[in-house]
Amino acid sequence: xxxxxxxxxxxxxxxxEVKPHLIGTQCKECGSYFFPKNTAYCRNPACDSTEFSExxxxxxxxxxxxxxxxxKPPEPFVATDPFKPYAIxxxxxEKEQMVVLGQVIEGVECEQLKVGMPVELVLxxxxxTDDDIKMTWKWKPVTR
Amino acid sequence: xxxxxxxxxxGMHPWGKWGHNFVQYGVAAAxxxxxxxxxxxxxxxxxxxxxxxxxxxPGYVAGATFAQALGWQGAEVNTSxxxxxxxxxxxxxxxxxxxxxxxxxxxVVGADTTPKGFLAPAGGYRPEDPDWVRFYLGITNPTYFALxxxxxxxxxxxxxxxxxxxxxxxxxxGSKNPRARYRxxxxxxxxxxxxxxxxxxxxxxICATSDGGAALIVSSVEYAQRIGKGDAPRVAAISTTxxxxxxxxxxxxxxxxxSAAAAGVEAHAFRSTxxxxxxxxxxxxxxxxxxxxxxxxxxALELDWIEDLRLAPRGEAAxxxxxxxxxxxxxxxxxxxxxxxxxxEAVPAQALAQICELTWQLRGEAGDRQVAGARVGITANQGxxxxxxxxxxxx
Ligand SMILES: [Zn+2]
Numbered sequence: 001x002x003x004x005x006x007x008x009x010x011x012x013x014x015x016x017e018v019k020p021h022l023i024g025t026q027c028k029e030c031g032s033y034f035f036p037k038n039t040a041y042c043r044n045p046a047c048d049s050t051e052f053s054e055x056x057x058x059x060x061x062x063x064x065x066x067x068x069x070x071x072k073p074p075e076p077f078v079a080t081d082p083f084k085p086y087a088i089x090x091x092x093x094e095k096e097q098m099v100v101l102g103q104v105i106e107g108v109e110c111e112q113l114k115v116g117m118p119v120e121l122v123l124x125x126x127x128x129t130d131d132d133i134k135m136t137w138k139w140k141p142v143t144r
Numbered sequence: 145x146x147x148x149x150x151x152x153x154x155g156m157h158p159w160g161k162w163g164h165n166f167v168q169y170g171v172a173a174a175x176x177x178x179x180x181x182x183x184x185x186x187x188x189x190x191x192x193x194x195x196x197x198x199x200x201x202p203g204y205v206a207g208a209t210f211a212q213a214l215g216w217q218g219a220e221v222n223t224s225x226x227x228x229x230x231x232x233x234x235x236x237x238x239x240x241x242x243x244x245x246x247x248x249x250x251x252v253v254g255a256d257t258t259p260k261g262f263l264a265p266a267g268g269y270r271p272e273d274p275d276w277v278r279f280y281l282g283i284t285n286p287t288y289f290a291l292x293x294x295x296x297x298x299x300x301x302x303x304x305x306x307x308x309x310x311x312x313x314x315x316x317x318g319s320k321n322p323r324a325r326y327r328x329x330x331x332x333x334x335x336x337x338x339x340x341x342x343x344x345x346x347x348x349x350i351c352a353t354s355d356g357g358a359a360l361i362v363s364s365v366e367y368a369q370r371i372g373k374g375d376a377p378r379v380a381a382i383s384t385t386x387x388x389x390x391x392x393x394x395x396x397x398x399x400x401x402x403s404a405a406a407a408g409v410e411a412h413a414f415r416s417t418x419x420x421x422x423x424x425x426x427x428x429x430x431x432x433x434x435x436x437x438x439x440x441x442x443x444a445l446e447l448d449w450i451e452d453l454r455l456a457p458r459g460e461a462a463x464x465x466x467x468x469x470x471x472x473x474x475x476x477x478x479x480x481x482x483x484x485x486x487x488x489e490a491v492p493a494q495a496l497a498q499i500c501e502l503t504w505q506l507r508g509e510a511g512d513r514q515v516a517g518a519r520v521g522i523t524a525n526q527g528x529x530x531x532x533x534x535x536x537x538x539x
Contacts (some may be wrong), residue, residue, distance in 0.1 A: 027406070031405055032405060036271075045389050067290035067342045067343050067345075068343045070341055073283070075281055077279055098404070098405050101281075102399075103282055115295055126280075
C-alpha cells in the first residue's frame with residue numbers, strides 16, 4: 001500500500017481511531033438508535049421527537065449472517081484489477097438492537113464465519129484515489 | 145358485507161427478453177384477459193396500471209398508457225407504483241373502486257421491458273442515497289438474498305442441496321408452462337455447476353429480470369352473477385401492509401436495520417407480517433390454503449416464504465421440500481407456475497402473473513400443472529422500500 005494519507009470513504013460515518021466506532025444518532029426522547037445518522041424526525045411511530053444526540057455505536061457485535069461477493073459490483077464501487085472477492089457480514093449490535101452491514105476484513109473467507117460469531121469493527125482500505133486512501137469500516141472476527 | 149370481487153378473466157404475454165416496448169406486452173395481456181372474460185373493452189370503466197420506472201413517462205402513467213393503447217373510451221385510470229407489489233396495489237385500487245360502487249368492471253394490468261445489463265445507481269458522491277452507499281461499499285442485490293440463505297443454513301440446517309432442489313422442482317413444473325421464459329428441466333448437477341455469485345447462492349439460485357405483461361379483468365360479484373360468471377374465482381383478500389418499527393431484517397438497499405432499543409418497541413420481520421392481514425381479511429388460515437405462488441428471487445427465499453405464510457413452522461420448510469410436499473401432488477404445492485426461477489422478474493407484472501396462475505388453477509384449467517381440487521390460493525411478494533403484498537384468491 002502507498003503512503004498516501006488516510007481519509008474516510010464516507011465522511012462522518014465512523015471515527016478514524018485504531019479502534020473505530022460507527023457514528024450514529026440516538027433519539028433524545030425514546031432512545032432509538034439510527035445508522036446512518038437521522039437528525040430530522042424520529043422514526044419510532046410512538047415518538048414525535050426531533051432531538052437527537054450524535055453517538056458512537058458499539059464496536060463489537062455478533063454475526064447475524066454473512067456472505068461474499070464473487071463478482072465485481074457495478075460503480076460506484078471501485079474494484080481492484082483483478083477483482084478480489086471479499087466476505088460481507090450483517091452484524092447484530094446488542095445495545096442498539098440493530099443489524100449493520102459491512103465488508104469483512106481482507107483474508108477472511110465465508111468458511112471461517114458462523115452465525116453468532118463475535119466480531120469487532122476495524123478500518124481497512126476500500127479503494128485508493130490520486131490523493132488518498134479511502135478507508136471504511138469492516139468487521140473482523142474476534143480472536144483471543 | 146363481503147369485500148370480495150370476481151376475477152372474470154386473466155391474460156399474460158409470455159415472459160422473455162423480447163426487447164419490445166412494454167406497452168405491447170400490456171396490451172397483449174389485456175386483450176387476452178378481455179377475451180377470457182368475454183367482456184367488451186367499452187364496458188371497462190376503470191384501468192388500473194402497475195407503473196414501470198424503466199420505460200420513461202409512459203411507464204409512470206401506465207394506466208393511461210394502456211387505456212390509450214387499447215383505445216380511449218372514457219374509462220377512469222389509475223397508476224400504482226409499489227415496486228414488486230405494484231400489481232397488487234393496482235388491484236387494490238380497482239377493488240376499492242368496485243366496492244365503492246364507482247364501476248362494475250375494471251382492467252388491472254402491468255408490463256415491463258428490462259434494460260440490458262446491471263441497473264446501477266447514478267454516479268457522483270451521494271451518501272444521502274442508501275442505494276448509492278451500498279453499491280459503493282460493495283453490497284449488491286444478491287448480497288441480501290445470500291444473507292437470508294446463509295442464516296437458514298446456520299440456524300435450521302438447510303443445505304446447498306435443498307436450495308438446488310427448489311430450482312429443480314420449479315424448473316420441472318415450469319417446463320410445462322408455455323408462458324415461462326426458462327423451460328429447461330435443470331438438475332441438481334446443473335445448479336452445482338453454475339458459478340457462485342454470493343455464497344451460498346449460485347447463478348442458478350438467483351432469478352433474472354424479464355420482459356412480460358399480465359392482466360386481470362375484475363368485477364363486482366353482482367356483475368359476475370349477472371353475466372353468468374357467479375362461480376368465477378374471487379379475490380378474497382389483498383394485503384399491502386408496510387413494515388412495523390422496528391423492522392429487524394436488513395432489507396435492500398439499506399445498510400442497517402431499525403433499532404429496537406427503545407422501550408415498548410419490538411423487533412418485527414416484515415415478510416412474516418405481510419400475510420397476516422390477508423388471512424384475517426379472507427377469514428381463513430394457512431391450513432385452508434391449497435397452493436401458493438411466492439416470490440422466489442432466490443431458491444432459498446422460497447423456503448423463507450413458506451414459513452412466512454405459516455405453511456410450515458419456522459425452520460421446517462426444507463423438511464416439507466425434501467418430503468416432496470411443495471411439489472405438484474404434495475400437501476402444499478408452491479410455485480406450480482414455475483415461479484421466478486422459470487419466469488424471471490418483470491416487476492410491475494409479476495404480482496399479477498401470480499394471480500393469473502392461481503386463477504387458472506382454481507378454474508381447473510392449468511393442464512399439466514393442475515393442482516387437483518385447488519380452491520384457495522395465496523400469493524406473496526416483497527420489494528424495495530417497504531413494499532410487499534399477499535393476495536388470497538378462492539373459489
Ligand atoms: Zn424517538
